[in-house]
Every structure is written in structure tokens, then in C-alpha cells.
Amino acid sequence: MKLRDMTELAVRNLREAKFRNSLTTLGVAVGVASLVAMLSLGVGLQQLATSRLTKSGLFDSVFVTPKFNMRGGPPGAAAQSETPRLLDEQARGEISKLPNVIEVFPQIRFPTEVRFNEKPYPTVVAGMPQSSQQSGAFDGMKGNFFSGESADEAILQIEFAKELSPDTASLVGKTLSIRYAERKTLEDGSGGFSIVPKERQLKIIGIVETEPASGFGGFGNGRLLIPLGVAQSLRATQINDLRDAVRGGPVKPTYASLTVRAKSTSSVDAIEESIKKMGFGAFSLLDASKSLKIFFGVFDLILGLFASLALAVATLGIVNTLVMAILERRREIGVLKALGASDGDVKTLFFFEAGVMGFLGGIGGVIFGWLIGRALNLATNIYLKRRDLPSIEISSVPVWLVFLAIVFAVIISLAAGLYPASRASKLNPVEALRYE
Amino acid sequence: MTTTPAPTQNAIQLDHVSRHYTLGSTAIRAVDDVSLTISNGEFVALLGSSGSGKSTLLNLMAGLDRPTSGAIVADGKNLASLSSAELARYRRNTVGMVFQSFNLLPRMTLAENVELPLRLAEVDHDEREARVAEALERVKLDKRSQHRPSELSGGEQQRTAIARALVNRPKILFADEPTGNLDSATGESILKLLNEIKESLGMTIIMVTHERPLAEKFATRLAMMGDGKLISDGTYAGARP
Numbered sequence: 001m002k003l004r005d006m007t008e009l010a011v012r013n014l015r016e017a018k019f020r021n022s023l024t025t026l027g028v029a030v031g032v033a034s035l036v037a038m039l040s041l042g043v044g045l046q047q048l049a050t051s052r053l054t055k056s057g058l059f060d061s062v063f064v065t066p067k068f069n070m071r072g073g074p075p076g077a078a079a080q081s082e083t084p085r086l087l088d089e090q091a092r093g094e095i096s097k098l099p100n101v102i103e104v105f106p107q108i109r110f111p112t113e114v115r116f117n118e119k120p121y122p123t124v125v126a127g128m129p130q131s132s133q134q135s136g137a138f139d140g141m142k143g144n145f146f147s148g149e150s151a152d153e154a155i156l157q158i159e160f161a162k163e164l165s166p167d168t169a170s171l172v173g174k175t176l177s178i179r180y181a182e183r184k185t186l187e188d189g190s191g192g193f194s195i196v197p198k199e200r201q202l203k204i205i206g207i208v209e210t211e212p213a214s215g216f217g218g219f220g221n222g223r224l225l226i227p228l229g230v231a232q233s234l235r236a237t238q239i240n241d242l243r244d245a246v247r248g249g250p251v252k253p254t255y256a257s258l259t260v261r262a263k264s265t266s267s268v269d270a271i272e273e274s275i276k277k278m279g280f281g282a283f284s285l286l287d288a289s290k291s292l293k294i295f296f297g298v299f300d301l302i303l304g305l306f307a308s309l310a311l312a313v314a315t316l317g318i319v320n321t322l323v324m325a326i327l328e329r330r331r332e333i334g335v336l337k338a339l340g341a342s343d344g345d346v347k348t349l350f351f352f353e354a355g356v357m358g359f360l361g362g363i364g365g366v367i368f369g370w371l372i373g374r375a376l377n378l379a380t381n382i383y384l385k386r387r388d389l390p391s392i393e394i395s396s397v398p399v400w401l402v403f404l405a406i407v408f409a410v411i412i413s414l415a416a417g418l419y420p421a422s423r424a425s426k427l428n429p430v431e432a433l434r435y436e
Numbered sequence: 437m438t439t440t441p442a443p444t445q446n447a448i449q450l451d452h453v454s455r456h457y458t459l460g461s462t463a464i465r466a467v468d469d470v471s472l473t474i475s476n477g478e479f480v481a482l483l484g485s486s487g488s489g490k491s492t493l494l495n496l497m498a499g500l501d502r503p504t505s506g507a508i509v510a511d512g513k514n515l516a517s518l519s520s521a522e523l524a525r526y527r528r529n530t531v532g533m534v535f536q537s538f539n540l541l542p543r544m545t546l547a548e549n550v551e552l553p554l555r556l557a558e559v560d561h562d563e564r565e566a567r568v569a570e571a572l573e574r575v576k577l578d579k580r581s582q583h584r585p586s587e588l589s590g591g592e593q594q595r596t597a598i599a600r601a602l603v604n605r606p607k608i609l610f611a612d613e614p615t616g617n618l619d620s621a622t623g624e625s626i627l628k629l630l631n632e633i634k635e636s637l638g639m640t641i642i643m644v645t646h647e648r649p650l651a652e653k654f655a656t657r658l659a660m661m662g663d664g665k666l667i668s669d670g671t672y673a674g675a676r677p
């Protein structure tokens with residue numbers, strides 16, 4: 001029988017026992033919906049985690065340090081066999097010229113004491129390049145980004161802002177001062193330096209809820225963010241100043257570490273390798289991202305397995321419905337055979353019926369699953385809003401999941417139709433025609 | 437009654453055909469060593485009491501069942517040695533079946549019921565319509581093609597079943613008690629229709645019945661079965677006005 005005729009007959013047969021077949025199809029839909037809801041949750045959480053990390057700029061960045069460090073150099077290097085390269089302005093220039101490098105900027109972080117309303121608040125200052133505005137790390141911030149590289153402006157991380165005032169929004173536009181230790185090089189050529197306490201007035205222009213300066217190096221997460229140009233001009237004492245002084249120190253200033261931003265995560269490995277060849281220490285978080293993908297892969301698999309249990313129950317429903325259909329349509333099968341239907345025709349007809357139930361159940365399931373995902377998002381965001389937290393999407397149904405769910409439902413249904421179809425095809429036409 | 441003459445062209449030939457069943461520990465010889473040759477264009481009536489084996493013999497000739505032993509040669513092939521798929525092709529292309537209880541599919545219209553063998557034979561959609569219309573016109577039901585079987589009388593349902601059996605233009609038409617569920621007048625009209633079809637299309641008709649008067653009136657040959665055996669076999673003049 002032709003495909004079109006077979007489909008038409010299958011749909012007609014399914015319409016005959018509307019209630020029973022609808023229930024069976026609903027069973028498949030519930031199974032698929034649980035699968036879609038579970039996997040969309042996995043996908044949503046994965047997207048949430050990776051987008052947060054990607055926005056933080058950690059995955060498309062390489063962190064460069066001089067090979068000499070306070071912990072005694074890189075692993076395995078018991079002693080420095082040769083003079084390590086200095087991570088200075090010249091090195092920064094060389095790294096900038098590497099292929100696929102967008103920008104190279106120093107990580108400047110230093111401890112400070114913030115004075116606001118005559119009260120001291122110790123925290124860490126971090127210099128942020130202007131480009132960080134595009135990385136998405138400042139998405140959803142209140143107020144404005146820095147007006148320029150040398151503007152005496154500050155953006156506060158929300159947790160620190162809460163320490164200054166419970167009404168964080170009221171802080172924007174106010175002024176605070178930071179006290180820090182300036183490094184002043186001695187003029188005797190010894191490489192030594194004096195530490196001079198300094199103070200600088202900064203205008204608060206924004207509050208940010210993310211942690212744009214949660215990278216590596218320095219003194220920890222920056223909670224008070226200032227333009228990188230301003231941070232450099234302050235010449236605040238950095239951890240490498242102590243190291244340089246111990247080593248006998250160059251007259252030229254060096255960087256404690258540099259951050260190299262790559263065009264894409266795929267070019268991070270090559271850049272890292274090139275920097276290592278230049279004689280610097282380099283590392284990236286790409287490996288951590290791979291582990292994250294493996295983790296979510298396993299997470300999705302476990303969610304999928306649980307959801308598949310519902311689909312397995314639905315499969316039994318299909319078997320049951322089709323076996324019942326054989327009993328009810330025994331005589332009809334006999335008629336079809338008497339009119340010339342082969343065993344294969346009868347088998348294919350039942351297969352089609354199972355496939356149609358799977359296909360319709362799959363579509364229904366995707367819609368239900370998507371609705372469950374929307375409900376999860378809504379419920380989560382209501383909860384987060386009550387706690388004054390930003391909204392998120394914990395469930396996401398990508399196009400591939402839609403297709404996968406429908407194809408999976410059809411395959412499972414066809415597998416469920418195997419036994420009934422085979423049983424129907426083997427019916428003896430004479431006995432089937434005798435059936436009342 | 438005269439002895440059957442040797443046929444020049446056979447529609448179907450049975451050679452020592454037996455069909456045995458076991459029911460529990462009892463062996464049943466439903467058809468027991470039957471040899472029969474039916475020529476093209478004959479209208480054969482298989483007569484006999486209930487359980488005489490006439491329906492079993494019809495099922496064997498129609499390719500719905502396989503003999504325990506013996507050979508059934510139809511359309512140049514021994515049905516006993518055909519595969520399941522080949523036997524289905526034989527039922528689809530060479531023979532047509534009419535049943536006592538009509539066996540129309542209740543959820544389909546008359547046209548759809550008649551179209552079913554064409555679907556199975558993968559006949560093109562455009563050709564189907566014309567053939568269905570022709571078949572229904574032949575049984576004078578062309579005006580009721582969109583009705584469902586439940587909306588028809590028994591006679592009309594049987595005429596639809598005949599249209600369905602004819603639509604694939606079979607060489608042999610098998611009818612299993614075609615008048616069994618009909619009153620005598622309707623039964624007679626059905627046999628008259630079968631006879632007209634035989635005359636106009638030149639096909640062979642093999643009919644199981646236990647209504648001897650009707651068989652004598654329309655059939656050209658009467659074969660009597662008893663206890664699975666062929667008891668008698670003779671020709672008649674055929675349909676008489």
C-alpha cells in the first residue's frame with residue numbers, strides 16, 4: 001500500500017476509538033513533556049552558568065604572570081636557572097601583537113580604605129578597562145559606566161554598596177574618598193621605594209550586581225571599580241612591588257599580571273601557548289569550561305533517564321491500546337487480508353498507527369514541556385523578585401530539543417508497536433473472518 | 437445431470453487436496469482428497485450440509501488457507517507452494533471474495549469500501565475514482581456511494597460487497613453463502629446480478645451455498661460435498677429465466 005493511503009487509513013483507524021487513542025496519545029505527551037521539561041531545565045541551567053561565566057570574561061581571557069612569583073616559580077622549577085623575563089610595557093606590546101588578541105591590560109587591584117560619611121570601609125579596588133562594558137559583565141547595572149579612562153568615577157559592587165547604605169540607589173551621584181598606599185621609587189637607584197599614604201575623591205556613578213572583577217591575581221575580588229587609566233595613575237602599591245624590591249628591582253615599573261582578551265574561546269589555547277613560549281606564565285579557564293560541559297552532560301543524562309521512565313509507561317500504554325485494537329479489529333484484519341493485504345501491509349498499518357500516536361504525542365509533549373518550563377521560569381522569577389534578585393531563565397527549550405523529543409517519541413512508539421504489529425500480521429485470515 | 441466434459445482452459449484445478457485439523461486429540465478431515473477442475477467462465481455451486489467442508493474448500497481455492505496435502509493450480513501457479521506475500525498478491529489480483537455477512541468496513545462509505553482493494557493494489561488515485569464509479573454503477577448503487585453500510589439494506593450491502601470484489605477485475609469470483617443473510621427474493625436478485633456479471637465480464641464464479649433451488653437456477657455446475665469429500669459433480673444448463 002502507498003504511504004499516503006497507509007497514513008490515511010492509520011489516522012482513520014485512530015479516529016475510530018477517539019477516547020482511548022487520545023488517552024494513549026496523552027500518555028505519550030506526558031512522557032515527552034517530562035523529558036522536555038527536565039532537559040530544558042538542564043539546558044537552561046547550563047546556559048545560565050556558562051553565560052554568567054562567559055560574561056565575566058574568564059573564558060575568553062588568558063592570565064599572564066611573570067615566571068618568577070612569590071611562591072617560588074612554576075611547578076617543578078626548584079630554582080630559577082635563568083633570569084625571568086620582566087612583565088613590563090615592552091612585553092605587553094609584544095603580547096598585543098599576537099594573532100586574535102583584542103586587548104591586553106594589566107590587572108590592578110589594591111587594598112584601600114574607603115571613607116564615606118566620615119566612616120572607614122576597608123575593601124579592594126580594581127581597575128576596569130573601558131572594553132569591559134561590552135563584555136556584558138555590567139549588564140543590568142544601575143547608573144552609568146565610566147565616562148572615560150581618566151574620570152574620577154567609581155562603580156560599586158552591590159554587596160559593598162549595601163555596607164555603605166541600605167538604600168543603594170541613593171548612593172549614585174555621591175562622592176567617596178579612597179585612601180591607598182602609593183609606591184614612590186627612591187631616587188638612589190637601589191630599586192627600593194617608599195610607601196606614601198594618599199587619598200582620592202571619586203564620584204559614585206553606578207551600582208553593579210554582578211562581579212565584573214572576580215578574576216585572578218591581586219588581592220581578591222574588586223568591590224570598588226574604577227577606570228583602569230585612573231588605577232594606573234594612582235601608582236598604588238601592588239604585590240609585585242615587594243617582589244621587585246626583593247629581587248633588586250628594575251627602575252622600570254613591571255606588572256603583577258596582565259589579562260589578555262582573545263577574539264574567541266577557540267583562539268585561547270594558541271594565545272596561551274605563544275605567551276608561554278615568550279617566557280611568561282599563562283593560564284586560562286577553558287579547561288574549567290570543558291569540565292562544566294561534561295558536568296552538565298551527565299546532569300542532562302540523569303534528568304533524561306528519570307524523564308524516560310514516564311515515557312516508558314506511555315510506551316506500555318501504546319502496546320496495550322494496539323493489542324486491544326487487534327482484538328476489536330480482528331475481523332477487519334481478516335477482511336483486509338481477504339482483499340489482498342499482505343502480512344507486511346497489516347504490520348505497516350499498525351506501525352503507522354503507533355507512529356502517528358507517537359508523533360502527535362511528541363508534538364503535544366513538546367508544547368506541555370515548554371509550558372512547564374515557562375511556569376518554572378515564572379515561579380523562579382517571582383521568588384527571586386521577592387528577594388530583590390535579578391530575573392533569570394532556568395529553563396530553555398532549544399530547537400534541537402524540540403526535534404529530538406518528537407523523533408524520540410516516534411521511535412519509542414514504533415518500538416512499542418513492534419509486538420502488536422507483528423501479532424496482527426500473523427493473524428490467520430480464515431479465523432479472523434470467523435471472529436464475531 | 438451429465439458428466440463434466442474435459443475442460444479446454446482451466447480456471448482452477450485441485451489435485452488430491454486435503455485439509456486436516458486437529459481439535460484437541462481429534463483429527464478433523466475438513467477436506468479429504470478432493471480433485472476438481474473448473475474451467476474458465478463456469479458458474480460452479482458447491483453444495484452440502486453444514487460441516488461438509490465446502491467453505492474450507494472455497495477458502496483453499498481463494499488462497500485464504502493452505503492445504504495439508506495436494507495441489508491447487510490457479511493462474512498457472514500452485515497455491516500450496518506460494519509464499520505468504522505471493523498468496524496475498526493472488527488474492528489481490530486474481531480473485532475476488534464475497535461473504536455471507538458482507539464484511540464491509542462500517543466506518544467507511546460505500547465508495548471507500550469499494551476502493552479498498554485498489555488501495556491495496558496501489559492503483560493510481562485518479563484511476564481509482566473511475567473504477568469505483570464503474571463498479572458501483574454495475575451493481576446499481578452509484579447514487580449511494582457516500583452512504584455508510586449501516587444505512588443500506590442487506591441486499592444493497594451485498595451488492596456493495598460484489599462491487600468491491602469486482603473492482604480489481606478478478607478472473608475468479610468466490611462467493612461464500614452470498615444469499616445466506618438475505619430473504620429469498622433479495623437472494624435471487626443477488627444471484628441474478630452475479631450471473632449478469634459472469635456473462636458480461638466472462639469471469640468464473642465459484643459459490644458455496646446450501647440453497648439448492650437457487651443453485652440449480654443459476655449455476656452451470658453443481659458439486660456436492662459431504663464429510664469433506666466430493667460426492668457428486670455435474671453440469672446444468674445455467675441461469676434460466
